[in-house]
Amino acid sequence: MSIKKEITIYDLAKELNYSPSTISRALNDHKSISKKTVQRIKNAAEEMGYRPNTLAAGLRNNKSKTIGISISRINRPFMSSLISGIEEAARNAGYNVIISQSDDKYKNELSNTKALYDSRISGLIVSLSMETSDYKHFNQFIDQGIPVVFVDRVPASLNSYKVVIDNYSAGYSATKHLIEQGCKRIAHFAGAQHRNVYEERKKGYVDALKEHGLPVEKELIKYFKTLSFEEGRKTTAKLMALPNPPDGIFSANDTAAVSAIIYAKSMGIKVPEDLAIIGFNDDPISSIVDPALSTVSHPAAKMGEISAKRILEHSRANYDKTISEVTILNTELIIRDSSNRAKALLKSKKSRQPKT
Template sequence: MKKKKEVTIYDLAKELKFSPSTISRALNNHKSISQKTTKEIQKIAKQLGYRPNTLAASLRNNKSKTIGILIARINRPFIASIISGVEETARKAGYNVIISQSNDKYENEIANAKAMYDSRVTGLIVSLGMETRDSQHFKQFIDQNIPLVFVDRVPVEFNSYRVIIDNYTAGYKATQHLIDQGCKRIAHFAGAQHLNVYNLRKKGYLDALRENNLEVAEELIIDLDTMSFEEGCDGTKALLNLPQPPDGLFSSNDTAAVSAILTAKARGIKIPEELAIIGFNDDPMASVVEPALSTVSHPAVKMGEISAQRILEHSSKKLDSNISEITMLDTEIIIRSSSNRINTTRLLETS
């Protein structure tokens, strides 16, 4: 079947006996064109199947009304919530959103960043992949004054907008919660330490132990490359096989924490009486696993909204993209059955 010819502004001009410039202004609701003429032109354009060429417009203006999002894995609930916040904010402002994932691969991230740059996005929102140690592939955006917002996993080597949480305090509070429940030998699932989120959570964990005069045992700190379910299972087995297994576990994400619950239960370990567990992110799985997983809230939607707003503000006010601005959001501990030893003990005593 022969492809139907694309309707252009010039076709509309010929059909309606207006100049191409008048057609263009009417399609963009320009005030110089009367409402009656605008409605007439837009009506005929719709009937003829006219579609605006946004790519051509972006090439002419060297700017599109599109915000790019470059993330590690789109199937993670936390990332999906960030995207939701970005899209909602962008849509209200009349912007589109394009999404690209690196699958935590450094080479993919470099290629995706170039594709976003070549697409002339208005701005780019990034959460770094697990493999990323050098972020110089984003310098092209800074050099061209294209707003760049890093969210959650952020680099430190150059100035940019950053939207983060207080990972250190969150890690400290999560560990302190386990200590308050009576845990004395607390393990930690630590993610890739070159990434700010996992490095700071580990520091909070360590300081909480030290300030409570508890031993920092290296065999209780398990480094997980991807923080996956499978790695969580293997890490839990390693901990339970120790001569002195832990009685508490702080995991840097919920995925590995849930796998720890299931693996420990399969070994006959009572949760939380013998092993109290707390995760991080408050993913949907946290509330459906049995027992329900205690966790740290992560304001992902809000982080997405703020990230998009920074790009919109830059676009409207022509701010310098070479700005080091950090927005830090609060978190809270959500206590559920997987770590709530005190209430569990009280329940057993009264039953």
């Protein structure tokens, strides 16, 4: 079977007896072409199967009405919500998006950003990989006036737009909640400390302990590579094998927190009575696991929307290389059964009352 020929504006011009320039202007809704002619040409283009070559147009104009996205892992619920927010804002403005994932590896982020740069994107939205500590690969965008927006995982040393949450306050509130539930030895599942989000969540945890008269014990602070499910399970096993195990865990993400619940239950450790647990992100799994996981909401879609709008604002204006604007969004503590000792105690009392 032969491959069907791609329809061009020259084919449309020949079919409709117009010049190629008239066809081009009509397809771009140019004011010099009457509405009747525009509609006729667009109808014919649709019938003949014409597709506009946006890449070629981008090469001519040195921009492509495309936003590049570089994230760690697409399969993380936070990242998929972030992308949804970006895509909706971009689509409403007539922009497309190109998505790349680094799998939390610096070398992948490096090659991904080069490919995006070569695609002549109009702007770049980045959530840094766990390994990234050198940010030189973003200079090529900034030097060419291509706006870069860092979201969630952001560099401290680079002038750019940044969209983040108040990770410190969130970490403080999560730890304070466990303290209010009666926890005295609270462990922390910490992410890589060169990443702003995990460093600030840990600071909030430490300050909450200090301000409530509890010691900061190094053996209870565990540093993870990726905060994976398997890391969470192994770390929970080690913590609960201590002579004096923790009675609470604040995890810097939900994945490791859920693995802590599952391990505890498998060992006959009651959650939250013996071990109260709170996570971070409000991933869908947090409300499915039993008991449901207390967590901190993360407004991912809103962060994506704001990031895209920053790009769109400056695709129509001069981009200032020296700009350093940070947007900080609030979070919300979501209390569920995995940390709610007061509710568990009340339920236990009711179950012990004799039936009348």
